[in-house]
């Protein structure tokens with residue numbers, strides 16, 4: 018018997034377990050495979066980016082930045098976050114007004130953002146394609162080693178007393194009179210939860226909640242490419258694009274990470290994801306168009322094995338299940354759930370302990386789909 022059972026050993030499960038355990042709660046985490054084997058793991062790094070984000074997530078990013086800057090001290094682990102700055106490039110006239118509006122909104126939300134013209138951009142990124150009109154620039158953005166960070170949260174949660182079990186699949190949430198009382202595993206074991214159950218299993222949240230909470234969330238396998246080492250790295254910042262499905266990150270060993278939202282194929286039976294040749298070619302072509310000196314770049318790793326949940330309105334759903342006062346969940350991260358994780362996990366733990374939804378989580382309530 019634990020006070021709280023958490024389903025899922027990704028960044029959300031581990032960070033929430035750490036916050037609850039630090040607050041003195043007895044926590045048990047059940048993970049079907051291994052810590053950081055889902056979207057919180059895999060090759061490359063994750064962008065810690067306010068730039069281009071939905072306005073409802075900007076207050077979370079503002080709160081997240083100080084946490085990212087100090088996370089290595091808090092979790093006693095180096096190499097978690099690097100501040101690199103993030104550029105969102107614009108190459109079409111029609112995208113300029115939206116870029117300016119986004120920059121103004123970000124500044125109003127307390128996120129330092131600069132509108133750069135072509136000359137200012139080229140001073141920061143001299144190898145960018147000549148047709149690029151400019152960019153919006155967030156100097157506070159960066160990149161994070163997601164696997165290392167998730168494991169660092171797991172280690173900290175363990176030190177704080179959380180019990181973490183891997184290779185345990187949860188197949189059912191047990192409830193009684195509008196209260197969750199525990200979970201059942203695939204092996205038939207019942208793990209009781211005296212105070213509540215928190216479902217943080219990303220793509221399987223909807224399956225586990227079933228009819229308790231129906232919402233428009235599904236899952237997709239986003240593609241990540243890592244190049245072979247480059248003789249010269251033309252990309253100096255984390256770079257996104259207003260009109261291309263493209264994100265670029267300089268990585269260790271002079272490798273370039275190319276991603277941005279192309280999808281692979283994911284087999285839900287075998288849980289094997291495959292990057293598709295057409296999507297790989299399209300992503301590389303966009304990278305080369307944006308940085309012409311990348312012509313001839315060779316791909317060393319093509320991954321689509323890390324399933325992510327996606328919601329209809331492109332922001333997550335973080336809530337208590339209707340009609341069940343002690344069952345919480347979070348999902349629908351839409352490929353940008355990483356950067357906000359340290360602050361959302363903290364807020365979620367407060368929601369669970371105090372029973373009241375923190376104001377910053379209000380935009381993510383399930384009732385918005387009602």
Ligand SMILES: Cc1cc2nc3c(=O)[nH]c(=O)nc-3n(C[C@H](O)[C@H](O)[C@H](O)COP(=O)(O)OP(=O)(O)OC[C@H]3O[C@@H](n4cnc5c(N)ncnc54)[C@H](O)[C@@H]3O)c2cc1C
Nearest residue numbers: 025027028029049055056057064187219350353354355356
């Ligand atoms: C390729 C890719 C690139 C991304 N890039 C960025 C980025 O640049 N910036 C950004 O902010 N975000 C990014 N994201 C999003 C971010 O990584 C995710 O939103 C975040 O990691 C989700 O964390 P999680 O803990 O909810 O899910 P996960 O890490 O998927 O963890 C869920 C865990 O639950 C387990 N599980 C599932 N079902 C069960 C069950 N029935 N029983 C027990 N355990 C179960 C899984 O095995 C998994 O380990 C990206 C995501 C992907 C996939």
